[in-house]
Amino acid sequence: MLKAGFRAGIASLLLSTAAVAQDDTIKVGILHSLSGTMAISETTLKDVMLMLIDEQNKKGGIDGKMLEAVVVDPASDWPLFAEKARELIEADDVDVVFGCWTSVSRKSVLPVFEELNSILFYPVQYEGEESQRNVFYTGAAPNQQAIPAVDYLMAEEGVERWVLAGTDYVYPRTTNKILEAYLIGKGVAPEDIMINYTPFGHSDWQTIVSEIKSFGSAGKKTAVVSTINGDANVPFYKELGNQGVSAEDIPVIAFSVGEEELAGLDTAPLVGHLAAWNYFMSVDTPENAEFIEKWKAFIGDPDRVTNDPMEAHYIGFNMWVKAVEKAGTTEADAVIDALPGIEVPNLTGGTSVMLPNHHITKPVLVGEIQDDGQFEVVWETDGLVEGDAWSDFLPESAVLVADWVELKCGNYNTETKTCGGATN
Amino acid sequence: MSFLRACLMALLLPLLAAPALAQTASFEDLVAALPEGSYSARGAVVGDIALTGDPRAEAILTALLDGTLGVIAATGQVVTLAPAPADALTGAPVAEAGVAEAKVEKIRVNNGLRRDIRAALGILTLSDPDPAKRLAAADAAFRAPDAAQYALLDAAFQREQDAAVKSRLAEARAVAILDGDFPDAEKRAAIDVIARRGDADAQRILTPFAASPDPDIAEAASAALASIERSRMLWGYAQNIWYGLSLGSVLLLAAIGLAITFGVMGVINMAHGELVMLGAYTTYAVQETIRQNAPGLFDWSLLIAAPLAFVVAGAVGVAIERGIVRHLYGRALETLLATWGVSLILQQAVRSIFGPNNREVGNPSWMSGSFDVGQMTVTWNRLWILLFALAVFAVLLFVMKRTPVGLQMRAVTQNRPMAASMGIRTNWVDALTFGLGAGIAGLAGVALSQIDNVSPNLGQTYIVDSFMVVVFGGAGNIWGTLAGAFSLGIVNKFLEPYAGAVLAKIIVLVAIILFIQKRPRGLFAVKGRAVEG
Amino acid sequence: MTTLIDRRMGIFLAGLFVLTVAIPVGNLAFEGKVVPSYIVSLLGKYLCYALLAVALDLVWGFCGILSLGHxxxxxxxxxxxxxxLMRxxxxxxxxxxxxxxxxxxFLSWDELPWFWMGFGxxxxxxxxxxxxxxxLAFLFGWFAFRSRVTGVxxxxxxxxxxxxxxxxxFRNExxxxGNNGLTDFKDVLGFPLQSDSTRAGLFVLTAVALAAGLLIARAITTSKLGMILVCIRDAESRTRFLGYRVEGFKLFIFVVSAMMAGVAGALYTPQxxxxxxxxxxxxxxxxxxxxxxxxxxxxxVGAALGAILVALAKTxxxxxxxxxxxxxxxxxxILVTLFLPTGVLGLIEGVAGSRGRRARRASAALEDGVTEEGAKA
Incomplete structure (x- = not known):
């Protein structure tokens, strides 16, 4: 009697496994949270993937085979990410997965991709310090976002005093550590750097904003480098605006605030605050105009915006398509070998290349918030910057390099000339 | 205009004569240099443009600040873009054939440059007949100290009649003195002027002088800084209390509805946070409607939204009570299970209807910005929320204690069979009570939409805190909720500067756990038969 | 209700045993993997949840302590x-x-903090x-129960x-x-965690732990001690007036339950x-x-079943x-609360007929207890 429900459940699990035996389509897994705290950011990425797959099918798929999207909801629950990744690869038999947002969700699925030898495209800017054979990082590494941004503030705005404010998790921790080492290397005194961490979803910013104000009143030009995570930004900026901290006094440069986040915000008091990304919706190129038009048509809302992780998926998806065409198969090992060196146009007028360390080349743009919720580019790097998996500014990782083409290693120690760790 | 110009030129003459500031570049050359170079180089150009005193300078710099100054890429001709493209220097229209709009590039401006432009414009408007403009000009000069402007500021100061503008000019002049190469006596006098401000700006300006090689200046600056530090510390306490009250008002709003549904009725209402969220989304819907149909009413949006939010959340509350909770009276803990289900459904419903993204809820003008009380910044939105929370509390108290409906509510929750036998329609009162709690949660949503994200997760962020507040204050006692909310808020805010936001919260939680050991029924325990058999 | 293994326990344990044999065999013994590997760790996870649920049922179901912190x-x-596993x-x-x-x-720690010592x-x-x-349960319970903190x-x-x-x-210090927690485990006692046989082994271990947990819980609740616990649940003050040291009993069961939950967590992590x-x-x-x-x-048994059903539904x-x-x-x-006040197990047994009356009686007793609790709240 008790077993009945049990058995029914298992049977249906098995059934879903058996039902995917047909092989006439190429399956693309989409592993983004559609509920829970991260749904705010990740749902859009699921939609953009559906659009890209749709587009590709209109072009006739890949080598005549149609693409089929398999969507699951890992519900912002990190262990569930691992479970769903396993389900996608083992039960649904997908050929590639596009997914994850937070570092912890990526860390959670890493062993699964390694064990089952599949491919993950990860589209979000992250803390670096990782290069895994089965993962392709299409978001920015710290050297493609944080360091150029700080350079800009130092050179163009004469900033001498720094507040590094972030949410207490690994991305801000690492980024701030790298920045601290970098700034001290540039001659900034340690007392001119203030580091502050807040919990996820922090909503009462009164104390911290007033601390920032008083830190900024020490006679030197001060800027805030913000690695505050999505949800906490709205109350943070509201408090900044209300307490009268204008961008001309203390500019805030953010690494996690894009067009999507600003869409939930009255941007009038924020004009002039900055963000550093590899893509802005306002970038004026024909590719971008076409992408935006398609996106608005696909989603059926003329007010929807595009943002940086969406571009990362656009690049990643096109790279994967090219690699599959080059390899002539969707088989993981062949595609992984084919990917480094693949070049595709990005949306900012350049051509991004997949590097041997599984990161890509990207331009770095610094934009100022406008009152219409868009960014205006005030500065950009001359060319494209190569993503560096292992930061040169941290002593432990400065000696490491990742190269999956020549060295076949994600953490090769250039001093001991060995491939450390067990990352294959 | 010509008078102004003459005036300016007269003021500028001695400056131009000074060898250090000799100008060789013409106004035309300077304007032509605006589009190119690094931002800091262009900042210097902006300063030079102002110092030429050319009458066209103000218009050009204003256009640059507003982002309506462009350059024709091919020829390097600087043009104003609004209302129609015209040469910036001559004002001649350039909309002739060949100059398509696409070829005109907007000249990029960043924060640093914007600051320079404001300072430059400040110089140009120091003699404006409008005192408000002169005050703004003095302010701009104060914010961007430049010794080169000393002569101008001094002249303006001597000339000035308006007391407020004059004192501001004195400060602006003082920072210019401190910025440049002036005799020590003048510098010490300037330090005194600045020290009288006694605020963060004064601290910012004076700090570098505490380490001055000149012992007199260093001493004057250090003394001034020490006194500023003392007064700022005292104000710091006041500020912390204010922040605590403000945080407390948010907690109170989040918890007060729960004080009814959970505290008075004993229903563990896990969907409480979602009722708050419904209030916030009602505000969003009202604002969207207003934006599209009657933008003039925007400042009234919250006043319109409040009753609607009460009705929407209240109606959902009544539906929950009638549909689910009423079957579970006497099984209090099972209401937890059912209302948890309700909360999942409400979250997903909002996500399906409005999308998973944050929605923009704007602050009406009377809730934006801040004012200073001494050295303390009070933001309008926090102040209004505090007043709103207290008002809601007062109304609720009145309803519960002074109206027949409130009397019936209390009667039913204290002794249901007795109340029923006295002829009270207990079903009806139950629905009403739950609806009241839910409606108040909706009102809280209106207020919280002003300071937090409006997203499907809104409710989840407040649910744990709300239960904490009600239990800490003592379930069943509305005054307890008030005291609980404010004391938790203030304690949290006093801990935060020392312990950091995360640790402060942990300490507060541990303190609540320990406090409950001491007073197992909260701050204001309800006494009587209902409490324990 | 004095036998250690009554009918429902018997059926459940038998089912569990069948599963314990069938799943690993299905996964390992055949070439084509009749049971895919991911089902093994998925079911392993469900069983961990089930053990946690049993632990909570022990304190909530039998002693009226509703822990929202298990x-x-x-x-x-x-x-x-x-x-x-990190070590x-x-x-x-x-x-x-x-x-x-x-x-x-990566966060520049120089040496292992003291509280990591020994975990190798x-x-x-x-x-x-x-x-x-x-x-933790002892410390928490000692304070809370002594101060007679009850109910909500x-x-x-x-x-x-x-x-x-x-x-x-969450704090990285x-x-x-921090937020990432502990991850990237390689092996346990030398067995690689990514191999099918380790997974199967962990699954069997979890099933055994669940069975043991159920039996221990059953043994406690059917003993005289269990009777006192139920007394406390239904009328705490009365039990105290009869001379029992209520705090001690509550503390004991709370600590046992916490340990059981800890074991469930320990089995959960590697899986x-x-x-x-x-x-x-x-x-x-x-x-x-x-x-x-x-x-x-x-x-x-119902608690274990509930955990498995909800987890399965979620998957x-x-x-x-x-x-x-x-x-x-x-x-x-919502539906279960409104229409199945005795839970899924109550429904199954109610449908089973002959035992229906008894289940209803049991649930009625349970409701009485809850009623008093509700009034206290």
Whole structure:
């Protein structure tokens, strides 16, 4: 009697496994949270993937085979990410997965991709310090976002005093550590750097904003480098605006605030605050105009915006398509070998290349918030910057390099000339 | 205009004569240099443009600040873009054939440059007949100290009649003195002027002088800084209390509805946070409607939204009570299970209807910005929320204690069979009570939409805190909720500067756990038969 | 109700036994993998949840202590095991540091913090899996029960406890890996975690632990001690007036339950491959309560069943209708509460007929208890 429900459940699990035996389509897994705290950011990425797959099918798929999207909801629950990744690869038999947002969700699925030898495209800017054979990082590494941004503030705005404010998790921790080492290397005194961490979803910013104000009143030009995570930004900026901290006094440069986040915000008091990304919706190129038009048509809302992780998926998806065409198969090992060196146009007028360390080349743009919720580019790097998996500014990782083409290693120690760790 | 110009030129003459500031570049050359170079180089150009005193300078710099100054890429001709493209220097229209709009590039401006432009414009408007403009000009000069402007500021100061503008000019002049190469006596006098401000700006300006090689200046600056530090510390306490009250008002709003549904009725209402969220989304819907149909009413949006939010959340509350909770009276803990289900459904419903993204809820003008009380910044939105929370509390108290409906509510929750036998329609009162709690949660949503994200997760962020507040204050006692909310808020805010936001919260939680050991029924325990058999 | 293994327990254990044999055999013995590997770890995870649910049922169902913080004990057990697994990685981490786990290298820790000492030893870690949650439960219970904190007040402070722990474990300064938690495990006692046979072994171990947990819980609740616990649940003051030291009994059962939850967590970590502060979140602990209520409070077997059913529903719903699964799950909770007051087990046994009257009687007794509790609230 008790077993009945049990058995029914298992049977249906098995059934879903058996039902995917047909092989006439190429399956693309989409592993983004559609509920829970991260749904705010990740749902859009699921939609953009559906659009890209749709587009590709209109072009006739890949080598005549149609693409089929398999969507699951890992519900912002990190262990569930691992479970769903396993389900996608083992039960649904997908050929590639596009997914994850937070570092912890990526860390959670890493062993699964390694064990089952599949491919993950990860589209979000992250803390670096990782290069895994089965993962392709299409978001920015710290050297493609944080360091150029700080350079800009130092050179163009004469900033001498720094507040590094972030949410207490690994991305801000690492980024701030790298920045601290970098700034001290540039001659900034340690007392001119203030580091502050807040919990996820922090909503009462009164104390911290007033601390920032008083830190900024020490006679030197001060800027805030913000690695505050999505949800906490709205109350943070509201408090900044209300307490009268204008961008001309203390500019805030953010690494996690894009067009999507600003869409939930009255941007009038924020004009002039900055963000550093590899893509802005306002970038004026024909590719971008076409992408935006398609996106608005696909989603059926003329007010929807595009943002940086969406571009990362656009690049990643096109790279994967090219690699599959080059390899002539969707088989993981062949595609992984084919990917480094693949070049595709990005949306900012350049051509991004997949590097041997599984990161890509990207331009770095610094934009100022406008009152219409868009960014205006005030500065950009001359060319494209190569993503560096292992930061040169941290002593432990400065000696490491990742190269999956020549060295076949994600953490090769250039001093001991060995491939450390067990990352294959 | 010509008078102004003459005036300016007269003021500028001695400056131009000074060898250090000799100008060789013409106004035309300077304007032509605006589009190119690094931002800091262009900042210097902006300063030079102002110092030429050319009458066209103000218009050009204003256009640059507003982002309506462009350059024709091919020829390097600087043009104003609004209302129609015209040469910036001559004002001649350039909309002739060949100059398509696409070829005109907007000249990029960043924060640093914007600051320079404001300072430059400040110089140009120091003699404006409008005192408000002169005050703004003095302010701009104060914010961007430049010794080169000393002569101008001094002249303006001597000339000035308006007391407020004059004192501001004195400060602006003082920072210019401190910025440049002036005799020590003048510098010490300037330090005194600045020290009288006694605020963060004064601290910012004076700090570098505490380490001055000149012992007199260093001493004057250090003394001034020490006194500023003392007064700022005292104000710091006041500020912390204010922040605590403000945080407390948010907690109170989040918890007060729960004080009814959970505290008075004993229903563990896990969907409480979602009722708050419904209030916030009602505000969003009202604002969207207003934006599209009657933008003039925007400042009234919250006043319109409040009753609607009460009705929407209240109606959902009544539906929950009638549909689910009423079957579970006497099984209090099972209401937890059912209302948890309700909360999942409400979250997903909002996500399906409005999308998973944050929605923009704007602050009406009377809730934006801040004012200073001494050295303390009070933001309008926090102040209004505090007043709103207290008002809601007062109304609720009145309803519960002074109206027949409130009397019936209390009667039913204290002794249901007795109340029923006295002829009270207990079903009806139950629905009403739950609806009241839910409606108040909706009102809280209106207020919280002003300071937090409006997203499907809104409710989840407040649910744990709300239960904490009600239990800490003592379930069943509305005054307890008030005291609980404010004391938790203030304690949290006093801990935060020392312990950091995360640790402060942990300490507060541990303190609540320990406090409950001491007073197992909260701050204001309800006494009587209902409490324990 | 004095036999150790009554009918429902018998059926459940038999089912569990069949599963324990069939799943590993199906996974390992045949060439084509009749049971795919991911089902093995999925079911392993369900069984961990089931053990956690049994632990909660022990205190809530039989002693009336509604803990909204049992996820904390589960997570602490998981962390204890996770710390051992981190130590087992040794120098195979990405920085190849033999002494420090990767996240410590990366945040510039110079040496292993004192509280990580000893976790390199499996047996020490296994001991800690029970001792740490047990000690926390003892400390917490000793204060709370002595002060006679009861009903919802107790529930809310258990929630405060798990919430405070969640925030604490989020902090990177704590040395538990912050938000990312502990991950990237390689092997346990030399068996690689990514191999099918290790997974099958862990699955069997979890099933055995669940069976043992059920039997221990059953043994306690059918003993004289169990009778007193039920007395406390139904009329705490009366029991105290009869001369029993209520605090002691409550403390005992709370500690046993916490240890059981710790074991569940320890088995959970290697099977899902990650442990992080999310496990401490109040919402997770509430879910545990829901499992127990859904399965049937005070029935032990029902609690285990409830956990498995809800977890299964979540797995299936998130895959079938990723956009709408919360409607289904939320609706399920409401329907069960309204129409199945005795839980799924009550329904099954009610349908089974002959035993229906007895189940109803049991549930009526249960409701009486809850009624009094509700009035107290």
């Amino acid at each position: 996820g904390a004990f589960f997570a602490l057990g998981g962390y204890a095991m996770g710390m051992h 087992e990685i040794g120098d195979r981490g990405v920085y190849a540091n033999p002494n420090l786990p990767d996240f410590m290298v 030893n499996f047996w020490f870690a296994s001991l800690m899996v029970m001792l740490v949650p047990g000690a 007040y107790l529930s809310i402070i258990t929630q405060a406890m798990t919430y405070a722990l969640q925030l604490a474990f 704590m040395g538990f890996g 899902v491959g990650i442990i992080n502060p999310g496990e401490f979140s109040p919402a997770n602990s509430i879910e545990v309560v829901i499992w127990v209520a859904l399965g049937g409070r005070g029935t032990l 299936l719903f998130t895959g079938w209708f990723p956009e709408f699964w919360l409607f289904a799950l939320g609706g399920l909770f």
